[in-house]
Amino acid sequence: VREAEVIGDDPTAPGRIDPAELAARAARRDEAAWSLLFELHWRHVFGFVRYRVANAEVAEDIASQAFEVAYARAEHFDYRGVPIEGWLIGIARNLVRDHTKRLARRGTEDELMDYMAPAAADETTAVELRRDLVEAMRGLTEDQRTVLSLRFLLDKSVEETAALMDRSEDAVKNLQRRALAAMQRVLAGSAYAEGRAG
Amino acid sequence: MDRFDDLLNRALETGEVPIEAMPAEREQLLAMLASASLIRSAGDDARAEASEAMPVARARFERFRAAEVAPGPVAISRPVRRRSWFAGVLAPRFIGPAAAVAAVIVVAVVAGTQLFGSGAGTALALSPGEYVQASGVVTATEDRDGATQLVVASALGDIPVSIAESTSIASESGAPIAKLKPGIRVTVGGFVGDDRRLAAQSVAVAGAGDSGPKPARLTLRELKELRPRLAGRVVVFTLAPDGSRGRVFVEGEDGRAYQVTVDAGSVQRLLELTQALGARVEVVRDGTFAPGLFSLALAGSASPTPTPVSADPSVVTTPSAAGTHTATPPTAGATPTLTPLPRPATDPALLTFRGVVTARDGNVLTVRGNGGGVATVVIRPATRILVAGSGLALEAVVRGEANVVGHQVSVTGGAEPGARRIVADVIALGPKPQQAPAGATTPREPAQR
Numbered sequence: 001v002r003e004a005e006v007i008g009d010d011p012t013a014p015g016r017i018d019p020a021e022l023a024a025r026a027a028r029r030d031e032a033a034w035s036l037l038f039e040l041h042w043r044h045v046f047g048f049v050r051y052r053v054a055n056a057e058v059a060e061d062i063a064s065q066a067f068e069v070a071y072a073r074a075e076h077f078d079y080r081g082v083p084i085e086g087w088l089i090g091i092a093r094n095l096v097r098d099h100t101k102r103l104a105r106r107g108t109e110d111e112l113m114d115y116m117a118p119a120a121a122d123e124t125t126a127v128e129l130r131r132d133l134v135e136a137m138r139g140l141t142e143d144q145r146t147v148l149s150l151r152f153l154l155d156k157s158v159e160e161t162a163a164l165m166d167r168s169e170d171a172v173k174n175l176q177r178r179a180l181a182a183m184q185r186v187l188a189g190s191a192y193a194e195g196r197a198g
Numbered sequence: 199m200d201r202f203d204d205l206l207n208r209a210l211e212t213g214e215v216p217i218e219a220m221p222a223e224r225e226q227l228l229a230m231l232a233s234a235s236l237i238r239s240a241g242d243d244a245r246a247e248a249s250e251a252m253p254v255a256r257a258r259f260e261r262f263r264a265a266e267v268a269p270g271p272v273a274i275s276r277p278v279r280r281r282s283w284f285a286g287v288l289a290p291r292f293i294g295p296a297a298a299v300a301a302v303i304v305v306a307v308v309a310g311t312q313l314f315g316s317g318a319g320t321a322l323a324l325s326p327g328e329y330v331q332a333s334g335v336v337t338a339t340e341d342r343d344g345a346t347q348l349v350v351a352s353a354l355g356d357i358p359v360s361i362a363e364s365t366s367i368a369s370e371s372g373a374p375i376a377k378l379k380p381g382i383r384v385t386v387g388g389f390v391g392d393d394r395r396l397a398a399q400s401v402a403v404a405g406a407g408d409s410g411p412k413p414a415r416l417t418l419r420e421l422k423e424l425r426p427r428l429a430g431r432v433v434v435f436t437l438a439p440d441g442s443r444g445r446v447f448v449e450g451e452d453g454r455a456y457q458v459t460v461d462a463g464s465v466q467r468l469l470e471l472t473q474a475l476g477a478r479v480e481v482v483r484d485g486t487f488a489p490g491l492f493s494l495a496l497a498g499s500a501s502p503t504p505t506p507v508s509a510d511p512s513v514v515t516t517p518s519a520a521g522t523h524t525a526t527p528p529t530a531g532a533t534p535t536l537t538p539l540p541r542p543a544t545d546p547a548l549l550t551f552r553g554v555v556t557a558r559d560g561n562v563l564t565v566r567g568n569g570g571g572v573a574t575v576v577i578r579p580a581t582r583i584l585v586a587g588s589g590l591a592l593e594a595v596v597r598g599e600a601n602v603v604g605h606q607v608s609v610t611g612g613a614e615p616g617a618r619r620i621v622a623d624v625i626a627l628g629p630k631p632q633q634a635p636a637g638a639t640t641p642r643e644p645a646q647r
Contacts, residue, residue, distance in 0.1 A: 031263065031392055032392065038255075038256060038259055042248065042256070043249065043252070046247070046255075047241060047244040047245060051240060051244065056247045059244075059247070059251075060251040063248075063251075063255065064255050064258050067259050068259065068262045071262065071263060071266065072266070133236065148237055151210075151234075152234050152237035153237060153238075153241040153244060154241065155241065158207065170203070173200075173204070173207050174200065176206070176210075177200075177203050177206050180206070180230040183237070184229045184230055184232070184233045187233060187236065
């Protein structure tokens with residue numbers, strides 16, 4: 001769901017509110033604006049985090065923290081064409097980094113691969129996919145992880161990804177190529193990767 | 199732009215390798231498409247997980263914001279309007295002594311919760327727009343901005359409540375309520391506003407302002423997967439703004455407390471009880487429900503068997519510690535009826551009225567009660583209307599296009615201050631009984647809502 005569509009349907013919003021106005025309201029900690037921002041961006045922030053951490057619970061916690069940090073620092077957000085979503089994702093990325101460092105310091109790096117027990121209905125392939133995806137992601141650079149997350153986990157267009165990463169579209173296309181090549185190398189031995197390739 | 203970057207981007211957009219790709223490029227592009235496909239597939243899983251986690255995360259974020267902007271302590275103080283005639287005169291006649299109620303609370307809640315199985319601490323808050331019914335003890339009152347503000351200590355924590363001029367307040371004993379003072383026990387029904395306060399529509403006050411101990415605050419877990427034989431007592435329940443589902447907070451017999459998301463039919467069955475709060479329920483699950491959605495059923499073994507009373511066979515009674523409660527028995531094919539079980543004797547009950555609609559004039563219904571009395575029911579713009587089991591379409595009912603005359607109805611609300619009418623907080627329409635009541639008329643104009 002695109003921001004403009006949701007905003008247009010928001011009964012509390014008198015007329016259409018452009019992103020700049022929404023950002024201004026958010027900076028003032030306008031409650032309705034933050035409720036709307038949560039509805040608009042929760043799934044994306046969660047999705048961005050999901051395959052950088054071990055399980056859904058950790059992803060939920062970090063995505064929640066991202067909104068809390070954003071709200072607490074609302075007055076510092078400077079809207080100059082950078083989408084609020086990009087700001088939220090940037091915060092989430094930093095939180096994931098801090099989380100990973102904490103685990104490494106504690107010598108519990110393996111927790112990254114320590115998935116919750118799959119529910120009975122889970123299919124083995126899906127579980128393996130998550131596991132391999134997290135592992136493959138770990139082998140990429142931060143920019144590569146970000147571009148893959150935005151392009152394919154969150155279904156962002158090249159243009160949207162460029163705006164969120166504050167890069168040119170050509171730079172995004174180049175990054176996605178390198179990232180996919182790196183992913184392909186990591187997943188080369190995966191049976192389901194080969195199967196899907198066909 | 200690099201030629202291969204361009205080929206790759208086009209391949210990703212179309213899902214096919216461009217025809218001008220060289221054989222070596224084609225092989226590489228196919229492998230990359232496979233990798234992208236894998237990530238997209240994982241993205242579908244992530245979206246499903248995100249949706250599942252969203253209610254709890256939303257509540258956590260709301261609690262966080264509420265804590266950031268939390269108002270200072272509420273000062274003690276002063277009387278709130280009183281009312282009385284309905285509880286003293288009409289209510290006993292129509293709905294029995296236990297329902298001659300009225301008075302208090304406001305909800306805006308925040309309670310500690312735990313994610314099932316994860317042990318992670320999370321928050322839960324009542325969401326703006328929800329209808330909420332909760333009981334508790336008034337711990338503070340204050341007059342502010344032309345309204346009385348209360349803090350009600352409930353099983354979910356402190357709930358800020360706003361009392362307006364239009365709020366119906368009544369005592370179970372029928373005595374005038376001169377003052378809502380700290381220490382009295384109340385039940386409040388109302389809607390959660392954007393400011394996190396519960397805008398009380400109806401308040402029931404225990405006895406003649408009886409005091410009571412504050413309820414112990416529960417540590418709640420959100421129920422995500424059904425647990426076998428999960429039964430307990432309803433301490434708070436809510437209804438979503440669109441009436442599609444509700445949340446029931448259950449104090450389980452296993453010593454734990456749960457937040458359970460339930461279908462609209464379950465909320466409707468709760469509302470059909472004289473006292474929904476305190477009802478003992480069993481959590482069940484319909485195989486067709488979405489993950490995390492449950493239903494409520496009669497928790498049979500611990501429930502006394504209802505026995506018919508009075509000349510009206512549609513009314514049954516169930517003994518309880520607080521007196522006699524009435525409940526409508528299930529109709530053929532309906533899901534099990536809930537039975538109120540013993541509850542704290544100090545829990546007051548909101549006004550409920552059950553019967554059959556005999557006329558509708560705009561936003562006013564005439565309802566013939568199961569006991570034979572007739573009541574005028576006012577539908578306010580904020581009134582929630584439930585139609586599960588009625589065969590009617592909600593929008594048609596709201597617009598006045600559906601003929602509700604002859605349908606069973608259960609009204610929860612309060613007495614209109616200064617007028618002898620019931621003001622509905624929630625109206626639950628049921629099916630038509632076998633024979634329409636005599637004197638039924640047709641609607642004359644659309645209802646407000």
